[in-house]
Amino acid sequence: MDDTRIVALYWSRDEQAISETSAKYGAYCQQIAMNVLKNLQDAEECVNDTYLRAWNTIPPQRPTKLGAFLGKITRHLALDRFKARTAAKRQGDSFGVSLEELSECLSSGDFEAETDARAIGEAINGFLRKELPTARKIFVCRYFYGDSIEDICRRFSMTEAKVKSSLFRSRNRLRAHLEKEGIGL
Amino acid sequence: MSDKTLLLAEAMGYIDEKFIEEAHSEARGVPYQIANRRRTFRQIAAVACLCLVAIGVARLPEMVGGGMNASGEASPMAPSSPIEPSSPGNKFPFFDKNDGNSGNTPMPPAEDAPPQAGEPPAEDISPEGVGGTETEAET
Numbered sequence: 001m002d003d004t005r006i007v008a009l010y011w012s013r014d015e016q017a018i019s020e021t022s023a024k025y026g027a028y029c030q031q032i033a034m035n036v037l038k039n040l041q042d043a044e045e046c047v048n049d050t051y052l053r054a055w056n057t058i059p060p061q062r063p064t065k066l067g068a069f070l071g072k073i074t075r076h077l078a079l080d081r082f083k084a085r086t087a088a089k090r091q092g093d094s095f096g097v098s099l100e101e102l103s104e105c106l107s108s109g110d111f112e113a114e115t116d117a118r119a120i121g122e123a124i125n126g127f128l129r130k131e132l133p134t135a136r137k138i139f140v141c142r143y144f145y146g147d148s149i150e151d152i153c154r155r156f157s158m159t160e161a162k163v164k165s166s167l168f169r170s171r172n173r174l175r176a177h178l179e180k181e182g183i184g185l
Numbered sequence: 186m187s188d189k190t191l192l193l194a195e196a197m198g199y200i201d202e203k204f205i206e207e208a209h210s211e212a213r214g215v216p217y218q219i220a221n222r223r224r225t226f227r228q229i230a231a232v233a234c235l236c237l238v239a240i241g242v243a244r245l246p247e248m249v250g251g252g253m254n255a256s257g258e259a260s261p262m263a264p265s266s267p268i269e270p271s272s273p274g275n276k277f278p279f280f281d282k283n284d285g286n287s288g289n290t291p292m293p294p295a296e297d298a299p300p301q302a303g304e305p306p307a308e309d310i311s312p313e314g315v316g317g318t319e320t321e322a323e324t
Contacts, residue, residue, distance in 0.1 A: 067205075067206060068205035068206045071209065072198055072205065075198055079194055099193065102193045102197075103193055106193055116192060117195040117198075117199065120193065120199075121197070121199025124196060124199075128204050133207070136207070137208045140207070140208035145208065
């Protein structure tokens with residue numbers, strides 16, 4: 001079933017929308033949650049919360065890209081759960097390592113969480129628009145989806161050195177872009 | 186994990202959905218498979234071109250027409266087309282030992298033939314000439 005029909009089911013408050021969403025995007029959302037949480041039970045709870053959040057936000061929203069819409073919700077919920085964990089230490093997993101890599105792009109400064117996250121997100125959007133498609137996809141796979149370097153190598157048919165080099169250069173460009181935007185100075 | 190790190194992780198959640206969708210479609214493997222097949226075709230094409238170039242370089246002396254044989258001596262010009270045996274109507278100057286009239290080059294007459302080694306030169310025999318031979322024959 002295509003996305004427009006699923007969204008129409010949400011708008012008509014038909015519970016079949018949830019089952020169709022689960023059939024089409026269940027594995028996708030679970031993969032995102034697993035990349036962040038590394039725990040199957042937590043990931044499943046996260047996915048169920050995603051369906052509930054989608055049910056509550058559609059309507060009034062009418063997303064054109066349902067997959068990306070659900071992915072964002074899942075990632076946001078997984079990140080909240082990740083932050084709430086008592087293990088605030090570095091876990092050595094790929095998501096934690098990817099966040100540490102990304103933190104190099106931002107110099108130390110005083111930030112207010114909600115407002116600044118949105119502003120930084122807009123700045124990252126501006127940066128991504130200027131990136132070449134392959135570099136942009138690798139960047140998003142690593143820092144949004146939390147994929148490991150090995151997964152990215154397999155998907156893009158690249159060597160590990162090439163992927164790491166692409167990410168390193170992207171981070172350097174992002175740092176320069178954020179400094180130019182006046183973020184993190 | 187620092188606040189800055191979590192802040193950036195939060196900020197990544199605000200990126201445009203088209204970028205998320207673009208990376209997701211890549212992650213599904215369809216472009217990956219196509220890129221893999223294209224890379225394989227490119228590799229095969231590159232190897233085939235190298236083979237053709239190598240064959241061309243090896244045959245270059247023959248194509249130019251004046252090549253060197255294996256001992257390094259200049260070899261005579263090779264004919265561009267194979268020599269065909271003589272046949273009726275074929276005007277190629279191919280001498281057949283069984284047919285003295287083949288070809289355009291006429292056979293020289295026997296009288297004009299140059300003297301063979303050891304034979305005395307032919308004498309000019311005429312009636313007013315030296316009749317020594319006739320006188321001796323008459324007597």
